[in-house]
Amino acid sequence: MSSDPLSLTFAALADPTRRAILSRLALGETSVMELAEPFDMSLPAISKHLKVLERAGLISRGREAQWRPCRIEPARFKQADGWLGDFRRFWDENFNRLDQYLEEMKADEALKAASPSKRNVRSKKEKSNGRKGG
């Protein structure tokens, strides 16, 4: 397994139990015992998930001998945030916009094919409609 921080973060987030643990920890730090309560899982199983989260830098655990309180580490979430950007949503949104834009392109092409003499008028119009970046 990769030790690249972001890979570890995303691998850790891919599991629903671990996400549920993080949601609980987002409310405040707590002990492993308390954390295990709402889950139908053994303490060793929960501990295993916690180790994955800790290794991914998403949580930290206190040094207190008896109850090692778990807490969330906001820094790693913020680091993932900028990079993530949600690619599926990005492409879904972009392709939906492209669908609409293709309708414009088709209409333009049909217009050119139907009346070649109007081509010049149309291309001027296109230029005035062109959106500038920035």
Added chain:
Amino acid sequence: MDAKVDKTLKITTPSELEIVMTRMFEAPRHLVFDAMTKPEHLQRWFGCEQAPLRICEIDLRVGGAYRFVMGPPDSECTLQGIYREISRPELVVFTERFSMPGFTGSEYRVATTFEDIGGKTKMTTSILHSSKEARDGHLAGIDQGVSTAYDRLAAFVESQA
């Protein structure tokens, strides 16, 4: 009327290094090809609300470079690379690298094919990474479950900060 086209974006992982996206478009492939490769078209649809496309430079030749810059100058994201194969209207191959302040991704190869299906277009984009780790990192961003969970967690974290 034409049969309804399924425009769902499909994402698969045929190997440890790949991500493949397929999508149908209700337009002939030369238009889809142009929409994907010409700045005057890309500036009309590519980008996102939070980070609109600010710079779009394309030298559409084999060996030619392209650069897309999105978002405000202090936190801009850049996609850039070199065209490797161009065959209008059926194929375009290029390398790509994503970067933003504090993060530069590794380079990957993108091959997009435009298939004519009764006057409509099936676009297939194959993304080939050089390592499974890089692919997984890219894929994690694509996985909706992870992202949704992340959004929720980020909101929690924000409220704690």
